[in-house]
Amino acid sequence: MPKDPVPRECSIADTLDLVGERWSLLVVRELSYGVRRFDQIVRNTGAPRDILTSRLRKLEAHGIIRRERYNDHPARYEYHLTPAGVELCDVLLVLMRWGDRHLHPDDPPVYWQHSCGHTISPMVICRHCGNEARLGAHSPTGRGAQPS
C-alpha cells in the first residue's frame, strides 16, 4: 500500500506556522527596537494596517506578545514582547547576520552594540561544547528524522 505522504514532524515547521507569515517577524523586530505603538509599527514595517491587526492578534494569542492598555476612551494599547517573544529575537539576529553577509557585504544597515564593546557578530554554537553548530553537519534522530 502506498504510504500516506505525511510531512515531517518538525519544530521548524511548527514555529514557522506561528511566526512565518509575512510581517510577523518584522513586528517582533520592531518591538525589540522598543517600538510600542500600532501606527509606528505600520510606518516602520510598511505592513498594511488590517494585516498588521491580524498578525498582532495571532502573536498575542500564542503568547509571543502582550498588549497593554495605556488609555481608556478611546482604548489604546501598547505592545510588548513576552519572554517567549524575547527568545524569538535570536532568530532575528541570525537572519540579520545572514543578510548582512550575503546581501549587504559592504554596508550593513544596522549595527548592534554589544556590552563587550564590539558590534554584535552572532554565531550559533552548541551550548554543551561551545563549538559552532550547524544543521546538516550531523545526524538527526527522533520521530521526525525519518518522515516516511
Added chain:
Amino acid sequence: MPKDPVPRECSIADTLDLVGERWSLLVVRELSYGVRRFDQIVRNTGAPRDILTSRLRKLEAHGIIRRERYNDHPARYEYHLTPAGVELCDVLLVLMRWGDRHLHPDDPPVYWQHSCGHTISPMVICRHCGNEARLGAHSPTGRGAQPS
C-alpha cells in the same frame, strides 16, 4: 512636510524577502537533511508541486541552492545547498530550538547529534566575547536604526 513613511532599512527584512515565503525554509531544511529530489521534498514538506517549483527557482536564482542534472532524457535534477544555503541552516537551528522549547517542551520531534556527544542545543553568542547575544538587549546604530 510629512515625511515619507519609508520602512526601516534592515537585513532581517531583506533576508525574509528572499526566504520568508511559505515553504522556502522547509526546502532548505530538507536539503540539510540530505534529501535531494523533487518528489521527496514534496512528500516531506507537503508543499504543492507548482509552488515548490517556483520556490526552488527563486532559491536557485539567489544562490542559496544549486541544481545538478543527474539524468538526460528525461532531464532530472538533484538539489543541493550552496555555501550560502548552508549558512542559512543556522536560522533553522534557532527556529528549531524555539519550537522545541515553546511548542514541544516535553517531546522534541527531532534531535541532532553533535560531535561532542550531546544533542545539539543551539545558542546564539557574540563571537567577540562569547557571551549570549540577543537582539533588543543593546542599542542599534546605522542608517536603519532610526527609520524616520
Added chain:
DNA sequence: GTGGTGAGTTGTGTTTTCCAACTTACTGCT
C-alpha cells in the same frame, strides 16, 4: 504492455493580501 517513478506543467478555484478610505474618540492649538 502495464504499472511505476520522476519532475514538472496546466487549469481552475479559493484564500490572502494589498490599498485606500472611513470611523471614533480624544488632545492641543488658536
Added chain:
DNA sequence: AGCAGTAAGTTGGAAAACACAACTCACCAC
C-alpha cells in the same frame, strides 16, 4: 468654539498568491 492631528483600528473591492487534482513525457522494471 472650531479645526487639525493622533491613534487604533474596520470596511470594501481589486489583485496576487496559493492549493489541488489532473495531465504530460520519457524512461525502467516486470
